[in-house]
Amino acid sequence: MTEYPVSASRRVAGRVVAGLLAAFVAVLLLGGLWIGVRGAMAYGHVVDARAAAADAQQSLSDPAQAAEVIDRISEHTSAARALTGDPVWALAAGLPWIGPQLDAVATLTRTADDVATTAIAPLAEVATSFSVDSLRPQEGRFDVAALADLHEPAVTSAARLAAASEEVARIRPENLLAPLREPVAEVQDLFADVAVGADALGRATALMPAMLGAEGPRDYLVLFQNNAEWRSLGGIAGAMAVVHTEDGRISLSAQGSTRDFQRYADPVLPLSPELEEIYALRPAQFVQNVTQIPDFTVGAPLAREMWQREFGSQLSGVVAVDPVTLSYLLQATGPVTLPTGDVLSAETAVPLLLNEVYQRYEAPAQQDAFFAAATAAVFDTLSSGTADPAKLVDALARAGSERRLYLWNADEADQAILDGTSLQGRLPETDAEATRFGVYLNDGTGSKMDYYMNVAASVGWCTDTEGSPDALLSVRLRSDAPADAAALPDYITGGGSFGTPAGTTETVAYLYLPEGAEIVAAQPGGTASQPTAGFGGGMHEGRRVLTWATNLLPGEEATVIVRVRTPATPVLEAVVTPTMREVESAELAPGCTPTGQ
Known part of the structure; x- marks a missing residue:
């Protein structure tokens, strides 16, 4: 084999390249160590901030203590933010794979610090002079001035919390490592809940003084x-x-x-x-x-x-x-x-x-x-x-x-002031984030038999053979009335006054489909004693409404299933008439993935 001499310049270049590689590896190791140590320290501050937040919740009985607790929270969130916001961390956040993990952590610590130092601070300042007794009527009178004083800081806090919630919501948990997914999702839910609560406080402090007669009877x-x-x-x-x-x-x-x-x-x-x-x-x-x-x-x-x-x-x-x-x-x-x-x-x-x-x-x-x-x-x-x-x-x-x-x-x-809140009792809305059904139940017996009725409802996304998303709604009604329900007082059974035999419960359900949804299949359920007569219905503010009627003897149940074609959204839910019992889960069709109600 012929050997070729290596020139001095090539040997020098090789050493330079090797040195650069060694330096690069060293930088990576030091950077990883730097990020690991600072991340561990930031985690400690987050834990301490969480403990202080628990104290803040308990201090609601004495809001004057809230400012001091908020200061403790701010110290920890500011420290965590500083530890995850330096140039090394920011540079590493741009790397593939590990970058999204570091960016998510930095976003969480930054928004948590913004919430503690700028969003909650206005309310904390007011809290130092606010007594919880202001929410109690004294000799039949509420302190409307104290409620009004809360309005401006409440609105300011609500706006800043909403911004923080939106920023955290942009993190995609599915792109994160398993150990980070659940904590990030929990923080997203927490920020969303806190933002809703702050918004409610802002609306309440705007509306309640007027409703309590501050501007006239x-x-x-x-x-x-x-x-x-x-x-x-x-x-x-x-x-x-x-x-x-x-x-x-x-x-x-x-x-x-x-x-x-x-x-x-x-x-x-x-x-x-x-x-x-x-x-x-x-x-x-x-x-x-x-x-x-x-x-x-x-x-x-x-x-x-x-x-x-x-x-x-x-x-x-x-x-x-x-x-x-x-x-x-x-x-x-x-x-x-x-x-x-x-x-x-x-x-x-x-x-x-x-x-x-x-x-x-x-x-x-x-x-x-x-x-x-x-x-x-x-x-x-x-x-x-x-x-x-x-x-x-x-x-x-x-x-x-x-x-x-x-x-x-x-x-x-x-x-x-109540626009967009559940207090208005408006129809369920479908948008880019959520697809919503409505399940509205009405007694047709002329009785008080719904005391014994049980409701189950579930929704789920289904995929057909062509891979298109379908939304499925399943509703089950069951009569848990005693076997001798016909012997109950007429005021409870209706006594047959409206054409339904005593002991039987007639229900008329109005099923509101999401706006723009196309019905793929609809199966109204009946019973052996009362077969279904199919659907009635119409349209209400752009929503197709299916009317489903059932007559149930004690122990009987009936189920309706409706499947519609509609664009997939992150949220799928059914808004159900509030009854005296919690809504149970109804069985979905095979191949459909259940979601929260």
């Missing part, structure tokens, strides 16, 4: 929906009351029941032709049906008009709640003893108000008297200021998130 009609007789938004409007507010003072000025209202020959307010096609004129003729249309901005004005026709008073707005909401409020007030000797508590409210009262009192007048006494007793307790404010806020927030609490203001500016 107001009167609000409160509808108590009865979940034992379903309507789309929860239940029939049964007992009702008018709450008067003036300069922060609240009082119960009137009470009523469905027996105070006539059947109106003509609609009290006009309904659109598409609503008439689906619901006929009943929502505008019977006060019991004002919550039949799954849009409280339609039903509330109907209730307001009916009250004015019967009692002559002009109302500022309408509020709707149900006994489940009442059970949440009783967790804040503690048990309330009624004039009858019954104790209304978080555990007893639902069965007592939705079933036991009908078994105890046969005459509707006696039932109405019981409901009126219960309403007055609970109102007196709430207005006395003895309720735990933090628990009361939690109760209202929970009811709102579960769509058990609705609010409509006749003043358009006040109503606009």
